[in-house]
Amino acid sequence: MNLSDPRLVLAFIAAAGALGLVLPAHATTLLTEALILCLFALSLDLLVGHARLTSFGHAGPWGFGAYVAAGMLLAWQVPLPVAVLAAGALTALLAIPVGWLCVRTGGVAFAMLSLAFAQLGYAVVFKWNAVTGGSDGLPGVPRAGLGEFLAGREGYHLLVVAFLGAAYLLAWGFVRSPLGRVVAAVRENEQRAEALGHDPRRIRLVVFVLSYFLAGVAGALYAGFARYVSPELFFWTVSGHVLVMVVLGGAGTLVGPMLGALALFYMEHQLSALTESWGLALGLLFILVVIFAPRGLMGWLQAWRPRRRDA
């Protein structure tokens, strides 16, 4: 069984959707939030795993998407799916100038630049009281234009599942596409890719924009889920957190980061009920994973199944 088989992944996502209809109300809400985080981690994997650009500022597109969607829902009662897609599109638009500046660099400078942009977003929403509500954020974001079922707990869960499935297909299709292969080529050997006539900076920009689009969608879904946005969405610890999910699951596999998001979310909720020192355990576990299992959960899972010709 190949864990990266898209049919299997989509089946899992569909199963998560069905699960939301039978689980108790509280568990369904948690699962919805976990699936939104899956989408967030998936978007970061395109940058970190596929293009090997370690972003420490993914809270930026996440927060931006959330605020844009919240603004549209509050001000104009735009139907939620439209607001989510529009938020994603605007995030992608923003990603063009931001990405153009960021992908000039790599390594530490890229991490720091992306971090600086996310913090700039934090500063703007924190201080621009008139529009963003400042430190109080924007409460009471409506799930507009969804009808009674979709705006409810189970309906919204299914909506998130649909977006996650579509996002996964998009990311998977991109990685498989000729353009996605060039991204891998640039990652593995920039000089050779350049010699073949590809512009590494432009290629990286494409991944950057796609990644920001999906992160914006995830943030927008979160705004509708929590019905509340606050500057904390932009804070750098959010960026760190989603990076942990990607690495824990296994960067560069698309499925892994989603598993990482589920695992981290589950552990946080289960362990925090069991013991007070769960955060400490989690931090230590993360250090161990980075050192001893650079390929994350997916690395372990794939080591168990029989060897295949192509991973």
Added chain:
Amino acid sequence: MDPLALLTLQALNALSLSALLFFISLGLTLIFGIMRVVNFAHGALFMLGAYVGVTAHNASGSFLLSLVAAPLAAGLLGLAFERTALSRLYAREHSAFLLVTFGLALALTEAIRLLWGADARQAELPDALSGIVFVMDEPFPVYRLLLIGAGVLCGLGCWAGLQRTRLGLLLRAASQNPVMTAALGNDVGRVRAFVFALACALAALGGALAAPLLSASLGLGSNVIIDAFVIVMIGGMGSFLGTAAGSLLVGFAQTFGNYYLPELALGMTYVVMIAVLVLRPGGLFGRPE
């Protein structure tokens, strides 16, 4: 208030903030200069210094002792972390360091929450330091003047250590060309461990010094680390002069910005950081990587 006096007092406030920021960013830049590692845990170590400082002060009644205990604890922790975790990663790419030090920041913050609880701790200053002096007929806390002095002393000490001692020569050599330094019979691994421990101790000393002013709270580390990143990026990673200049720039920008342009001050720091990274990726005083 006399405008000139106001300006002077704010400049002094800015200098004392710069001094605190200098302690944490100096360690960050040292670590980067020698090991090419960005230490995300540096804010958490600053915070650890604040907590250990408050506890040591309350337990022993001696403020001076807290300034010894905090760097000692953080230095030992840093040494252990470098030997057990970081030293395994030097062959790997940058992102592994970012991630593993972020893990340390998480673990350390949680450990502090477990040990000290979620409430903020405020350190009481000894009577000798809690007084005020009059600067241009306006009252000014003695302790802030002391911080400025400590920052200057630390800067001069580190500069002299780097430029005038044999150990400093070794550090600079290891920073410029670790392979050649090792080939000349020096143990670069030990140099790295020493620098990491020293940098952690400096951050904790800054934290212990900051505790009476800012109080020790759980958000302290994640807030101060961003300022330190801004400083180190503006000044140039690994540049001693750049770090001093960056600390002054950010200290003054925050103090004056919060007074005159409270809406824009926070964002402006990040705009400057972005501009420097885009225009001069190595920072104002650094070499491009």
